[in-house]
Amino acid sequence: MDSELPWVTFALIGVMLAFAAGWIGSRLDIRQWKREQSDSPKAYYKGLNLLLNEQQDKAIDAFIEAMQQDPGTAELHFALGNLFRRRGEYERAVRVHEYLLARSDLPEADRHRARHGLAQDFMKAGLFDRAEAAFRELDGTAFATDARLELLNLYERTRDWRAAIDSARKLEAAGAGSFATRIAHHWCEIAEEADARQRPDEADAALAEARAVAPQAPRPLILAGQRLAAAGRHAEALALWNELFALQPGAVSLVAAEYAASALAAGDPAAARERLAALQARQPSSDTLAALLGLEPDAAARSTRLQQALKQQPTLSTAAALLKENAATADPGDKTQAEQLAQVVGARAKPQQRYRCAACGFEAQHYFWQCPGCQTWDSYPPVRLDDQ
Ligand SMILES: [Zn+2]
Known part of the structure; x- marks a missing residue:
């Protein structure tokens, strides 16, 4: 038995040494892990601080450093992807989001988030086909409503109005609110394009859809009246625009000149003058005033109306209109000076x-139903700056 003792002792010592080595090793691992954990937030906070100080270049470097220390953290990739996209570095943003999607250990929620980020990268880069495919893949995820909204924007930007209508209807069905006015705009765009292609029947049908979906919207009424007036059907155009006076009086100024022209063409300026004068008393605007002046054959009556208007609304536009009227009726000796004055103020x-x-x-001489600057619908008040 005694001869066996040293062997058992050696074995026990061996086990203890192995245990100690393992313990020391694990301590070292933990220390390293702790150091990494403390380094990574440090780099992350550094990046955040730089970002808040709008030093995006340095922030990106700090985030890349943090990512190298802790490549498993998806949050940093997301932050970096968004940063690249915001800076217009779409290729790099795409690479970050594609890297995330290629990772097999990414939870499903993060996978959807990465696909959403990728779709936004494609959209911003103008790669609409790839954006459309990526957004479509988000159907049934937490990003579904947002993806449908983005798809709606995409179809509007590519002027695919029928697909836009389809998207807007799906959003309505999903409880994302009413898109009636926006759908009416899409139908109006279809009508305008059909007219440009000499397809009046298609334009009629599209406008009927527009009016059915949003009976209160001003654009379908304005457009339908303009088409009637262009076809010489002035009485019908006036009847339609009279609906505008009742439904959207604020938008009448957009079509006031054409309203007056149709009234003259239809041989009924008195009724139009009365309506426009009543509107001008409630909501003065330089367009309504100009339309009224166009319906006033008498120079003295025009001048009186302008003087009243200047008292009611002392704007540069009204002053310019009055000076122009004065120049037209000035004596030959005063005419040049009066014209110069009208020109300067004009x-x-x-x-x-x-x-x-x-x-x-965004400012424009022309009225836009959709802002060319920010793509928002109906964001232009239908009054000129001078009339506000
Ligand atoms: Zn805008």
């Missing part, structure tokens, strides 16, 4: 006669 009034987007501030 030029000063011009910038004030723009429309301005309430969403982004």
